[in-house]
Amino acid sequence: MFFTEPLLDPPAPAWKRDLPKPDQAPSTAPYPPVLPSPPNHVDTIYLELPRSALRIRGLGAWLAIAILGLSFLLLTAPLILPPAPWESVDWAFILVCLGLSIVLFWFGIHVWRMDIEAPRDEPIRFNRLRRKVYVYRFHHDGLRPFSRSAWGMHAEVYDWDDLRAEVCSVYGPMGAGGLIESVSIAVVKPGTHQVIDRFHFAHGTMQGEMYWAMALLFMQQGPQALPHFPRPPRDWNNEDVSFNLARRLAPKVRWPAEIDLESRTSP
Structure with missing residues (x-):
């Protein structure tokens, strides 16, 4: 069942349509051969699905190294050029190099942390008996790439009945242009369509x-x-990642003990 108008306030960015609510029948039948990975775990109590906010891992780490190298070159460019008389020093050039170096360094650190510090998997657990959903979620802040508190893993717990799934569709910079689609989950205030997460x-x-x-x-x-x-x-924590720098350095999935026990057991 699809909805032609957004149900939620506000809808997801680049909203395309809403998927069935938790108490409605699925709109499609799962077909295992076309899915990239099977569930991490299934039993009578909980279902764990793999999840990752990053589609590709590994390229970002090497891109960050290149960006940081370029930042260093721009920072040292005024120093390695032939010396000039004091009155003919191009201060505008020096300031531009310094500014670009700072921006590139800032961006390079953000790209590095995004690719290296995100865990190998960000699973989501659906506990049928508790009617709760447990999300292993990586938080980051592009405006604070050096912060410790703004980056890291949090295990969050939501009521199943408060979740809504939305399809998002936006045209992105993919060669001559391409459609980037994804599905996000919104958490609503109980009994309303107001999104709180x-x-x-x-x-x-x-x-x-x-x-x-x-x-x-x-x-x-x-x-x-x-x-x-x-x-x-798929064993995300123990797979062979020898040739992928980002996945090799990425932290393994470690649920907090209390939430791990709660998410795997009945009330």
């Missing part, structure tokens, strides 16, 4: 719709309603 759920409309359909089927009917996945779950 929102987070990324899946890349691509098909993947997001199918993962959301799996969550609906599991929470409404139980694990027997889910399709069979021929591939075993």
Whole structure:
């Protein structure tokens, strides 16, 4: 079931349509062969789905190194040029080099931390018996790339009935232009359409719709309603990442002990 007008206030940026609510039937049937990864875990109590806000890992780390190297070159450019008489020093050139160096250094640190400090997976757990959803979520702040408090992992808990899924679609800089689609989850104030939080759920409309359909089927009917996945779950913490610098340095998933126990057990 799709909605032609946004249900939420405010709707997601680049909103395209809303997906079924937690008490409604799925709009599509999950088809395992087209999904990039099977669930991390399924039993009678909880379903854990893989999730990542970053589509590609590894390129950002090398890009950050290049940006920081360019920043250093701009910073030292006025020093390595042939000396000039004091009265002919080009102060405008020096200030431009200094300004660009600071901007590039700031941006390079942000890109480095985004690629290196994001965990190997940001799973989301749906506990059917508690009717709760547990999100392992990476927080970051582009305006404060050197901050410790603004960056890091938080495990957040939401009521299942307060979640809404939205499809977002925007044209991005992909060569001659391309459509970038994703699915996000909004948390609403109970009994209203007022959004109090929102987070990324899946890349691509098909993947997001199918993962959301799996969550609906599991929470409404139980694990027997889910399709069979021929591939075993991916071990995000112990996979071979020898040739991927970002994933090699990325922290492993470590749920807080109290939330880990609560999310895996019945009331």
